[in-house]
Amino acid sequence: MTQKIAVLPGDGIGSEIVEQAVRVLRALNLPLEINEAPVGGTAYDLHGHPLPPATLKLAQESNAILFGAVGDWKYDKLPREHRPEQAILGLRKALGLFANLRPAILYPELANASSLKPEVVSGLDILILRELTGDIYFGSPRGIRTAPDGEYKGAREGFDTMRYAEPEIRRIAHIGFQSAQKRKGKLCSVDKANVLETSQLWRDVVIDVAKEYPDVALSHMYVDNAAMQLVRAPREFDVIVTGNLFGDILSDEAAMLTGSIGMLPSASLNASGQGLYEPSHGSAPDIAGKGIANPLATILSAAMMLRYSLNHPAQAERIEKAVQKVLQLGLRTADIYEEGTNKVGTAAMGDAVLKALG
Ligand code: NAD
Numbered sequence: 001m002t003q004k005i006a007v008l009p010g011d012g013i014g015s016e017i018v019e020q021a022v023r024v025l026r027a028l029n030l031p032l033e034i035n036e037a038p039v040g041g042t043a044y045d046l047h048g049h050p051l052p053p054a055t056l057k058l059a060q061e062s063n064a065i066l067f068g069a070v071g072d073w074k075y076d077k078l079p080r081e082h083r084p085e086q087a088i089l090g091l092r093k094a095l096g097l098f099a100n101l102r103p104a105i106l107y108p109e110l111a112n113a114s115s116l117k118p119e120v121v122s123g124l125d126i127l128i129l130r131e132l133t134g135d136i137y138f139g140s141p142r143g144i145r146t147a148p149d150g151e152y153k154g155a156r157e158g159f160d161t162m163r164y165a166e167p168e169i170r171r172i173a174h175i176g177f178q179s180a181q182k183r184k185g186k187l188c189s190v191d192k193a194n195v196l197e198t199s200q201l202w203r204d205v206v207i208d209v210a211k212e213y214p215d216v217a218l219s220h221m222y223v224d225n226a227a228m229q230l231v232r233a234p235r236e237f238d239v240i241v242t243g244n245l246f247g248d249i250l251s252d253e254a255a256m257l258t259g260s261i262g263m264l265p266s267a268s269l270n271a272s273g274q275g276l277y278e279p280s281h282g283s284a285p286d287i288a289g290k291g292i293a294n295p296l297a298t299i300l301s302a303a304m305m306l307r308y309s310l311n312h313p314a315q316a317e318r319i320e321k322a323v324q325k326v327l328q329l330g331l332r333t334a335d336i337y338e339e340g341t342n343k344v345g346t347a348a349m350g351d352a353v354l355k356a357l358g
Contacts, residue, residue: 002031003310006062008039008055011084012283013293013346014068020295020350021066021302024322027354028306028315035062040070040084040283050087059091064309065276066302067091069283084283088276092132097268097276098168099175100130100247101304104234104254104264109327110336113259116231121257126237127179128254130247131164131172132268135198137244139163162198164243169205171271176206176241177213182307186238188219190226190246202243223250230254255280262294262335265301267308275309277301291345294333296323299353322356329356 007022009015025032037043037055044050050070059065070084080086091097105125111118139161147157173189180187189206191199203220210218221229223246229236230253242250255264264280279297287293300323307316331352332341344352 002033003064004033004035004062005305006055006058006065007034007036008059008065008067008087009036009042010040010068010070010087010283011042011072012069012285012288014040014042014070014283016288016291016293016346017279017295017298018066018068020346020353021298023350024299024319024353024357025066025302027357028312028318030310030312030315032310039067039087041072041075043087044075044078044082044084048082050082050084051090055087056090056094059276060094063274064305065091066298066305067276067278068298069279069281071283072285091276092268095274095276096133096270097274098131098133098271099172099269100132100251101175101179101267101269101308102128102130102251102255102264102280103266103304104128104251104258106258107263107324107327110258110260110263112338113336114257115259116234116257120232121234124234124257126234126254127183127239128247128251129172129176129179129239129241130251131168131243132247133244134164134168135244136160136162162196162245164198164202166201166205169202170209172241173206173209174212175269176239177209177216177218180216180239181213184238185215186217186219188221188226188237188240190221190223190240190242190250192223192246193220194222198243206241226250227253230257260294260336262297262333263300264297265304267301267304269308273309275305277305277309291347292334293346294335295346295349296333296353299323299350318357319353322353322358325356326352 009018111122114121142160193199193203261281269275303316303319306312
């Protein structure tokens with residue numbers, strides 16, 4: 001059966017890096033229907049909206065979305081609803097993308113890029129699973145008001161509500177256990193159950209869901225400890241599952257363990273397995289159009305798409321092995337270049353991955 005992919009290159013380096021990922025996808029000779037549409041600032045320039053109805057419709061009708069990046073300083077003065085970033089929020093909302101998967105992999109060849117000692121991080125391979133649609137970012141009530149009571153009565157106060165319903169915790173926990181099953185079988189649930197009621201419920205529900213996955217080793221960690229352990233002994237982790245707020249912070253920390261933003265893919269999934277796949281980095285307007293951007297994060301995002309939305313795990317592995325091979329061969333884009341390696345541009349890196357696919 002033909003599977004549909006919506007390709008949304010976006011702004012800045014988006015089109016350059018997505019082009020390479022699409023070449024790799026086409027080279028696999030799978031029955032894929034690939035359609036492209038504008039998004040972000042590019043879409044605003046063309047159609048007056050960062051997520052035009054036709055782009056949203058294409059995304060909704062596709063099995064998966066390959067997304068480049070959006071944003072450019074030239075759009076910073078637009079009203080919020082027309083800013084490029086609204087396109088991602090709109091897609092997340094419309095498609096119900098509640099599970100954000102961010103692998104942090106440090107290939108031994110790039111171990112020097114990390115600010116940690118190579119012996120601590122070399123070979124790192126962890127997956128941070130962040131709940132994306134709940135928590136304190138979306139809980140109500142929230143606002144800024146005059147405090148109605150308490151010690152600061154009469155003063156201005158800001159307040160937000162941390163909130164998770166059991167079904168929200170349950171569905172992200174299932175994805176956590178299933179992801180662990182596909183990897184090394186270890187799941188660490190991160191919360192702050194010693195202080196927060198929301199976290200206590202989170203922990204109770206995760207423990208309950210664990211009964212369905214006796215093959216996965218579950219552990220729990222407070223978020224402050226997790227932040228420490230990620231820099232002390234990051235290789236101890238396999239999959240980390242956590243809420244929106246803690247995941248926001250820990251996923252960036254884990255990304256920086258690798259030191260190379262141009263290498264990190266990500267996925268956001270909904271309950272039916274439909275997903276949006278994008279590099280973890282932004283649109284890099286400072287290097288757009290120069291042909292020097294690293295396309296590997298986007299190519300690795302395409303590999304995640306094959307694994308998580310299109311059910312082609314062997315092809316996903318084929319791409320990941322090809323990326324590893326080009327690194328072993330010493331090819332590097334400018335962002336990961338070090339002396340003694342071979343500096344190449346965006347298209348040449350794409351060529352090399354295609355060749356390494358075998
Ligand atoms: P950025 O990730 O775009 O760039 C940070 C630095 O990393 C820059 O020096 C850039 O040149 C470099 N870089 C990023 N990706 C690279 C790649 N593939 N190859 C080589 N070098 C790379 O972050 P920023 O500069 O803070 O943001 C730029 C724009 O991107 C802003 O408009 C921001 O809103 C947007 N942004 C979008 C997303 C997204 O689309 N999901 C995410 C983050 C930032």
